[in-house]
Amino acid sequence: MGVKTIMVIGAGQMGAGIAQVCAQAGYEVFLNDLKPEFVERGLSGIKKNLNRNVEKGRMTAAQMEAAVSRIAASTDLQDAGKADLVIEAAVENMDIKAKIFAQLDEIAPEHAILASNTSSLPITEIAAATKRPEKVIGMHFMNPVPVMKLVEIIRGLATAEEVYQTIEEITKTLDKVPVEVNDFPGFVSNRILMPMINEAIYTLYEGVAEKEAIDEVMKLGMNHPMGPLTLADFIGLDTCLYIMETLHEGFGDDKYRPCPLLRKYVKAGWLGKKSGRGFYTYE
Ligand code: CAA
Secondary structure, three states: OOOOEEEEEOOOHHHHHHHHHHHHOOOEEEEEOOOHHHHHHHHHHHHHHHHHHHHOOOOOHHHHHHHHHOEEEEOOHHHHHHOOEEEEOOOOOHHHHHHHHHHHHHHOOOOOEEEEOOOOOOHHHHHOOOOOHHHEEEEEEOOOOOOOOEEEEEEOOOOOHHHHHHHHHHHHHOOOEEEEEEOOOOOOHHHHHHHHHHHHHHHHHOOOOOHHHHHHHHHHHHOOOOOHHHHHHHHOHHHHHHHHHHHHHHHOOHHHOOOHHHHHHHHHOOOEHHHOEOOOEOO
């Protein structure tokens, strides 16, 4: 399956990062979001990142220009008609994703693969919203996308072997390492990461230690690059809560119960770095 043009749905931190690495790898990219200002924000983040690469001597100004010129801004889902692969990185909500995939199924060429960057929702259920479940697959990138090497590749129940092989190859062309996992809530990454973060929040909630102490223990004691509360702020507390709820509902086991403090922060609009306040405050 020859993939030349990739459409990325959602120009937030994940979508913009995915568009960036695809353009750097030489693919033609449509970066799509609902409003032009969302796409613009994504594009300006990409330019900032690429500029840093030029300053650090990792790419030339001409290479940066070429990468940027490969990204077309899009606010019309009809652009999927020109895509060989669509990577959806919209909000983590099954109803919204199902609606997007049903629309993409109508618009995208017959040969096109429809991938989701979902961090925990079932690929099989997303695929069921289309008439091409064999061409639907999970491609779970990590944040920050330009830095993190992993892409979890999730097979839905009906994903064709040929589609899996194509996505594995494309992932390698993005200079990422594909790891194959099966379709269960949270896959592997968030099944393990989120309960750890949730436990760190319980540790704060129960007054075992101050937030800085909890983060310091995990940074210095376990060599994690960020403490779990800093990481939760970085991921977004709404996303953390949503993933915990998906695990809780999917497995029905109380060990995945989201910490009440996490719920409280999200209700207060303290969503982490992106809202200026989470466990810590940001400029
Ligand atoms: N975009 C692009 N590049 C970035 C970046 C960003 N948002 N943030 C940092 N970088 C780059 C920096 O430019 C720097 O590059 P150079 O080496 O060229 O200078 C490099 O990353 C290291 O950055 P810093 O020196 O500023 O800081 P650091 O050493 O603390 O590294 C980090 C930053 C890479 C983010 C590191 O703290 C880290 O690995 N944190 C953990 C990240 C993590 O766990 N991600 C997974 C989250 S879970 C997820 O994404 C899945 C999900 O479904 C929720």
